[in-house]
Amino acid sequence: MNDTPAAKILYCRCAFAQVVPATTKDEVLAGLCAAETPFESFADLCEMSARRDPRLAEAIAGEVPVRIAACYPRAVKWLFHQAGAPFPDDDRVEVLNMRDTPAAEVVASLLGSGKEPNPSEP
Amino acid sequence: MKNEIHPVQVVLYEGLGAEPWERECRIGVAGTLLDQGYSVLRITARTDSAAAPRTAEGIPFVVLGRFEGAPPEIIDGAGGRSVATRDVAGLDAPGIVALVAEARAELGAGLNEPGGQGAWKPWFPVIDYDRCTNCLQCLSFCLFDVYGIDEEKRIEVRNNDNCKTNCPACSRVCPEVAIMFPKYSAGPINGEAVRQEDVARESMKIDISSLLGGDIYSSLRNRSEKAKSRFSKERSPDKALNERKRCLTQLQKSGLIPAEVLAELDLASLPSPEEIQRKAKELAAMRAEA
Numbered sequence A: 001m002n003d004t005p006a007a008k009i010l011y012c013r014c015a016f017a018q019v020v021p022a023t024t025k026d027e028v029l030a031g032l033c034a035a036e037t038p039f040e041s042f043a044d045l046c047e048m049s050a051r052r053d054p055r056l057a058e059a060i061a062g063e064v065p066v067r068i069a070a071c072y073p074r075a076v077k078w079l080f081h082q083a084g085a086p087f088p089d090d091d092r093v094e095v096l097n098m099r100d101t102p103a104a105e106v107v108a109s110l111l112g113s114g115k116e117p118n119p120s121e122p
Numbered sequence B: 001m002k003n004e005i006h007p008v009q010v011v012l013y014e015g016l017g018a019e020p021w022e023r024e025c026r027i028g029v030a031g032t033l034l035d036q037g038y039s040v041l042r043i044t045a046r047t048d049s050a051a052a053p054r055t056a057e058g059i060p061f062v063v064l065g066r067f068e069g070a071p072p073e074i075i076d077g078a079g080g081r082s083v084a085t086r087d088v089a090g091l092d093a094p095g096i097v098a099l100v101a102e103a104r105a106e107l108g109a110g111l112n113e114p115g116g117q118g119a120w121k122p123w124f125p126v127i128d129y130d131r132c133t134n135c136l137q138c139l140s141f142c143l144f145d146v147y148g149i150d151e152e153k154r155i156e157v158r159n160n161d162n163c164k165t166n167c168p169a170c171s172r173v174c175p176e177v178a179i180m181f182p183k184y185s186a187g188p189i190n191g192e193a194v195r196q197e198d199v200a201r202e203s204m205k206i207d208i209s210s211l212l213g214g215d216i217y218s219s220l221r222n223r224s225e226k227a228k229s230r231f232s233k234e235r236s237p238d239k240a241l242n243e244r245k246r247c248l249t250q251l252q253k254s255g256l257i258p259a260e261v262l263a264e265l266d267l268a269s270l271p272s273p274e275e276i277q278r279k280a281k282e283l284a285a286m287r288a289e290a
């Protein structure tokens, strides 16, 4: 246990399209379900953005780090913006791309307790 | 918007005062509900109290748990919301999913179910404002009023639902590679980082306005005016429709609109000559102001 505030975890199922590989989506969800960590998940972040759903703003509000498993960070950042829930200017919100990142890597980043140590640093 | 449905919020409550679920059951319930279009929030003993379930205005809530005593209190975000609480002790994943469907029906809540009949696929442009220069070409190009201008005179995506599913044509029109369709297959339209080659390619692409021999709206307007005069003489609605189809076919030939999208377009839903004229006037006014 450490004192780093637990990151809030969001997971997008991309349920209306097949652009995120199904195995990656399933493995990431299984990884989240296997942990003791709470998480919030959406059938389709694009749909939430189109509806200007108030849960998007709530999900990234506050001071805690937020990690979002979805698709390309550029798309997700502007989807939130279009929903009236712009990302903060700092790097508090991190987007993990399930379109081209292996599931194990996504799960490790979602559940990690802070920034991964850089192995090249002394 | 044609479809105002906000996904129903399901809470898998495994926090204080409730038993945790088996992992497989949790995976089965969460995965199935998400595939059906629900939002799913998992609460565990680790959830800090600030993250207790909170309803948002107009969004129905279904709380599921194996409660040891009284179910948890739900913080009502707006007053008088629709909340259903269900004890799922002894149920397997399919049983729990069925219970959610029942609870949803009781709450009278709709669902935009992926693959369901009449479901709306969320397909619409997303603007990268780090790249956009507010040139308004997308506004000029789109025939379906997807784009608008906000109070600060900036381009915005206004009518998501008007966008034609699987048509990424306007992204091809943007000279700055600023328009994304997150569900598109290839980059940079899908949101992949934009590379220098992409920008160079965009600057070489066909100028959309030359495609129809000038500004698309004036071109369409002229066509529609001609069509209209013929229309009034001949009283043939087919002619007007064919006119519009011809414009779209030209766009398709240039690779801007996928053939399958064109084939699926309901021509009767295309803007009428009057609407095209109105849009052209509005656009001219907006350009003058912006």
Ligand code: SF4
Pocket (backbone or CB within 6 Å): A012, A013, A014, A015, A017, A019, A020, A043, A044, A045, A046, A047, A070, A071, A072, A075, A076, A079, B182, B183
């Ligand atoms: S944000 Fe990305 S992963 Fe999520 S629904 Fe949209 S396209 Fe799919």
Ligand code: SF4
Pocket (backbone or CB within 6 Å): B127, B131, B132, B133, B134, B135, B136, B137, B138, B139, B155, B173, B174, B175, B176, B177, B178, B179
């Ligand atoms: S065409 Fe591109 S750069 Fe021009 S207003 Fe539209 S999004 Fe912005």
